[in-house]
Amino acid sequence: MPQQVLDARISPHGNLDLLSRLEVGKLLDTSQGVLYPLFRNSSLAVLNYGDYLDDGRELLERYKDFDIRVIQEERGLKLHLRNAPASAFVDGTIIRGINEHLFAVLRDIVYVDDTINNNPRFDLTTSDGITNAVFHILRNAGIMQPRTEPHLAVCWGGHSITPHEYDYSKEVGYELGLRGFDICTGCGPGAMKGPMKGATIGHAKQRIYTGQYLGITEPGIIASESPNPIVNDLVIMPDIEKRLEAFVRIGHAIIVFPGGVGTAEEILYILSILLDPSNSRIPLPLIFTGPDSAADYFEMIDHFIIETLGPAARQMYSIIINDPEAVARQVVKGIDQVRRFRLKTGDAYYFNWLLNIDLSLQLPFVPTHENMHSLNLHRDQPPHLLASNLRRAFSGIVSGNVKEAGIRLIEEKGAFELCGDTTVMNPLDTLLTTFVEQQRMKLPTTTYQPCYRLTTHSDSD
Known part of the structure; x- marks a missing residue:
């Protein structure tokens, strides 16, 4: 049975309103690195609330055409969703809790890539460095x-x-x-x-x-x-x-x-x-x-x-x-x-x-x-x-x-x-x-x- 899907453009609830051009570029780059697929797949999991599949691969195969894009506008950023699970919406409007979770995914993935990874301040080969990174990720999440x-x-x-x-x-x-x-x-x-x-x-x-x-x-x-x-x-x-x-x-x-x-x-x-x-x-x-x-x-x-x-x-x-x-x-x-x-x-x-x-x-x-x-x-x-x-x-x-x-x-x-x-x-x-x-x-x-x-x-x- 075909999955019901919707397209939508959503704005954040919370304090994540701006990203740099470099951050947006990394999120949209499908040819290099893992940031975009990481963002896409995690976002799809959030949108799939209520349909617990117990199989990460099945979810990705079920929604092969799902896509998510970050749009930077003068008044802040938005997310453009294409072929998203319809269960995440009520009368065409995304459920607020799912909206918040989506932008939490964006916040954490961007922060880890931009601030933690490849940063000499965080030596992820040492115990103290890893603990410091854990603290900063949690603190950034508020x-x-x-x-x-x-x-x-x-x-x-x-x-x-x-x-x-x-x-x-x-x-x-x-x-x-x-x-x-x-x-x-x-x-x-x-x-x-x-x-x-x-x-x-x-x-x-x-x-x-x-x-x-x-x-x-x-x-x-x-x-x-x-x-x-x-x-x-x-x-x-x-x-x-x-x-x-x-x-x-x-x-x-x-x-x-x-x-x-x-x-x-x-x-x-x-x-x-x-x-x-x-x-x-x-x-x-x-x-x-x-x-x-x-x-x-x-x-x-x-x-x-x-x-x-x-x-x-x-x-x-x-x-x-x-x-x-x-x-x-x-x-x-x-x-x-x-x-x-x-x-x-x-x-x-x-x-x-x-x-x-x-x-x-x-x-x-x-x-x-x-x-x-x-x-x-x-x-x-x-x-x-x-x-x-x-x-x-x-x-x-x-x-x-x-x-x-x-x-x-x-x-x-x-x-x-x-x-x-x-x-x-x-x-x-x-x-x-x-x-x-x-x-x-x-x-x-x-x-x-x-x-x-x-x-x-x-x-x-």
Whole structure:
């Protein structure tokens, strides 16, 4: 069935009114560089709100004729859309939230290219340089709140979850909203939307009219996780590593709902940080939670963590089943500890500068077949570094599942191969097999074909 499309010319809502001729030229240059396709594809994902495809390549193929152009006029800039998804419009006028998200895409892509990339002020090969870049991108987006008490809860979880799990995430968001907490998620559907939706009701009851519903994404994932309509602040980070760092730098507590490999990647990322001995005194509350039906899921996650990273990792998080109020109360307690620690050490409430993030978690990991096979998935390393390498393994599986480049790579060369110790690979195989059985790899529309295969040293000898 042909997709309904519209042409339109739209003006920005907000403060992005002018671009230089050089910036406009880069955005329109289809012959050199990646800026135009990056802008085009991310904009298409924003416009496709409500039609979650779970496949970045399918979205681009469905709207092959879509085009977006920047028009610089004397009174400011406009965007000219051609063959845009009609669902982004009401009676021919673009939905305001989608309009705001479109110009957020433009703002962040232009800023990163013009100010961050190839700028000697930002050494993106060093840990400090990458953290500095993350801070400047967030500051340019205007999302940090420097004169407020800590109150931002980061919520992670899957886009492919059951209706019961989604409803539970709303209940937790509601309890957080009643207590005045703002919500930050990956901006997509499922467990990324539920907490925001619940918080809007909690805020409304408390007559909080300035609630922040912050979505942080990156170009590789946005096509399969289009920003949900509740997001009122959207930030496009350059890659998944800077996206994850942004979460932990600005968040004051982290809540994890059920999910799949993307959620496992997030869990391993934060565990790698918390297991790093240099972070042992820095409080950052981490809670796993879900309804009664998710008890077995978190038992499985818990078992995987203990088997691969050891019992010390189990001390880094708490598990709360089917009790949204208890989750919210623990967030209150945990964030109070964060506030007192930041006050004592002089660290900012709005950006966690003291947290040490190992360079292995910051450098962009490109999931090629060679890189995936070369991952160090062995026990003869500190637990926080094993967690970092497992994070990369899950990141590669996410790419092979839903990202355009990863899907094409799997079609061309077959499944990624991951090789490691039996004590690591066996728990990993159990976890991934359960994700497949529970339809947590992708939206349950087709039969899942694994983009990976696991081997041990004895298999590869």
